[in-house]
Amino acid sequence: MIKLPINTILGKLEYVEIFDFFDIPRLFLCQNAVGTKYLVLCIYDDIETYEWLYMEISNGRLSAILLKHISLYDAFVNPENDHLLKVSSDYDGNSCVSHILPDSLPIDDLPDKDAFIAYNGKIKTDFSLIDVRDAALSSRRDVFNFHFYPQDTRLPEMSIKLIGAVLVAFQNLVDSLGEYCYGSVTSKSVISRKAISTRTRLNAVQIFDGSFGLQLKSHKDIDLFADIDSSSNNLISNSLEQLSDLLSAADNEKILTEKLHQFQGRVGSKYKAFLTELINLDSPMKAEWGSADKNKGGTYQLSKEEIARALDIVSKVETEQDETIELTAELVGAYTDTKRFKIKNLKDNESYSGSISKEALNDVLHAELNGTYSVALKKIIETNPSSGQESIKWDLVKLQKKY
Numbered sequence: 110m111i112k113l114p115i116n117t118i119l120g121k122l123e124y125v126e127i128f129d130f131f132d133i134p135r136l137f138l139c140q141n142a143v144g145t146k147y148l149v150l151c152i153y154d155d156i157e158t159y160e161w162l163y164m165e166i167s168n169g170r171l172s173a174i175l176l177k178h179i180s181l182y183d184a185f186v187n188p189e190n191d192h193l194l195k196v197s198s199d200y201d202g203n204s205c206v207s208h209i210l211p212d213s214l215p216i217d218d219l220p221d222k223d224a225f226i227a228y229n230g231k232i233k234t235d236f237s238l239i240d241v242r243d244a245a246l247s248s249r250r251d252v253f254n255f256h257f258y259p260q261d262t263r264l265p266e267m268s269i270k271l272i273g274a275v276l277v278a279f280q281n282l283v284d285s286l287g288e289y290c291y292g293s294v295t296s297k298s299v300i301s302r303k304a305i306s307t308r309t310r311l312n313a314v315q316i317f318d319g320s321f322g323l324q325l326k327s328h329k330d331i332d333l334f335a336d337i338d339s340s341s342n343n344l345i346s347n348s349l350e351q352l353s354d355l356l357s358a359a360d361n362e363k364i365l366t367e368k369l370h371q372f373q374g375r376v377g378s379k380y381k382a383f384l385t386e387l388i389n390l391d392s393p394m395k396a397e398w399g400s401a402d403k404n405k406g407g408t409y410q411l412s413k414e415e416i417a418r419a420l421d422i423v424s425k426v427e428t429e430q431d432e433t434i435e436l437t438a439e440l441v442g443a444y445t446d447t448k449r450f451k452i453k454n455l456k457d458n459e460s461y462s463g464s465i466s467k468e469a470l471n472d473v474l475h476a477e478l479n480g481t482y483s484v485a486l487k488k489i490i491e492t493n494p495s496s497g498q499e500s501i502k503w504d505l506v507k508l509q510k511k512y
Contacts, residue, residue: 111159112202113139119163119194119206120145128226133159136181136226138171143246143403146171147194150185152218162209162218163194165249175228181220186211239317241399242406244324249401251327251346253311256395259321267321271390276313276323278383283309285379286348289372308344321392346400353398355380356409360418369426377426384420387411437511438484443473450505452484461486463503472508483509 111133113122120141129136133154140146146166153160162185166174170189173179185193193211198204244252259267287309310328317324327345351372358364369377387394394416396409411419441460442451450473451462463486465473476482485507 110134111200114196114198114204114206115202117196117204117206119147119196122147126228126230128228138166144243145246145249148174148184150181150220157199159198159200161196161198162214163196163206164188165190165194175226177225180222181224181226182222185214185219239322239324241324241397242403243399244326245399245401245406246403251349251401252399253325253349254397254399255323255325256397257321257323257390257392259392267390267392271386272321272323275383275386275390278379278386280309280311282376282379282383283311283345283348283352285376286351286372287344289376290344290347290351305344309348311345346402346405349398349400350405353407353409356396356411357407358419359409359411360415360422362422365419365422366426369423377423381420381423384416384423387416388413388420433485433487433506435483435485435507438482440476440478440480440482440508443476443478445470445474450508452482452505455481461503463505466504466506469505469508473505476508476510481511483507483511 110124113124115121120143122139122141124134125138125140125146127134127137133151134149135151137149138146139149146168147163148166148171149164150162151159152162164185165188166184167189170179170184174181174184188211191210193209193214195207195209196204239254241252241254257267257272284306287305291305307328311325312328313323314326315324316322354368355365358368369380391413393413394411397407398409399406436454436456438452438454438461440450441453442449442462443465444450445465448465448470449462450465451460453460466487484505487504487506489502489504
């Protein structure tokens with residue numbers, strides 16, 4: 110039997126199934142030592158030299174091909190990783206591997222458009238890879254499993270509004286951690302889509318039984334030709350690693366406070382929003398993280414009581430981190446019935462408006478319009494849960510007459 114490639118980035122390979130054989134295997138499935146599968150097509154041979162197309166394939170895609178839901182042509186033209194590997198080898202497995210895009214392939218190298226695999230055997234092709242380590246290694250993507258426990262465990266159903274809010278808050282939290290890992294912490298500007306949010310995007314790929322289970326995967330697979338720790342690969346993984354520190358801290362006030370002060374920026378408010386949605390869900394949470402980097406990953410569990418205590422700690426830290434500015438301003442408008450104010454900073458003529466806090470209400474009641482005052486404003490950042498757009502609002506906390 111012709112030997113599979115040796116000493117390449119493909120890893121240590123072995124045959125799983127041969128679908129077409131003529132002198133040599135022409136179409137077959139193989140996998141490496143960590144379980145990554147490749148569907149392989151021979152495109153050239155001249156006795157001494159052989160050329161192959163290697164397509165990394167998930168169990169879900171393999172199932173669809175074997176069930177004839179996807180043709181071989183469609184599979185190779187639209188690979189899950191957006192690219193193929195072209196392998197040149199000799200009979201003994203000495204090989205050269207290169208990256209190739211499907212649209213650069215000659216039509217003669219591709220299967221017929223109506224070609225399907227004729228196969229009646231049994232291969233483990235279950236769509237559901239629940240184990241996060243197996244799922245991460247087979248897809249070379251970061252995988253995050255959520256387990257929730259509704260009160261009626263006989264019927265693990267959940268409101269799509271509530272679970273949807275949890276997922277939106279979770280993605281916003283991961284994006285903010287991505288911003289921290291990227292090194293551009295801010296508190297008010299929109300997170301860069303190109304630099305960060307497209308690289309920290311998570312996709313829901315399946316739900317599963319046993320409580321209420323939901324699996325998420327990182328949107329972009331890592332580059333097979335880059336070091337697994339390279340900057341092009343590690344933003345989502347590093348973001349989830351920072352998240353694991355938050356979840357591991359649970360309701361430990363000392364550790365949680367230290368982490369939030371370390372992150373600064375918007376992470377605190379995003380974690381607060383996530384914990385708030387978990388409270389609304391009224392369920393304990395178990396989370397499992399699997400990474401293509403075998404040194405990363407973990408399991409985290411939070412009871413409802415731990416979630417509530419963690420929320421209290423995060424809220425306290427966020428209050429401590431609230432930014433308050435002081436300025437000398439002219440009182441332009443004061444509406445005590447609606448508790449609204451408007452002032453003009455005398456230094457730069459910039460106007461501020463917002464809500465009157467309880468502690469400043471009495472000051473406003475005795476204030477004069479167009480008077481000059483020493484003013485303290487607390488900045489509040491609010492996030493639109495749908496768009497992620499952030500806006501700044503101001504609370505008037507002090508209004509003291511200047512003479």
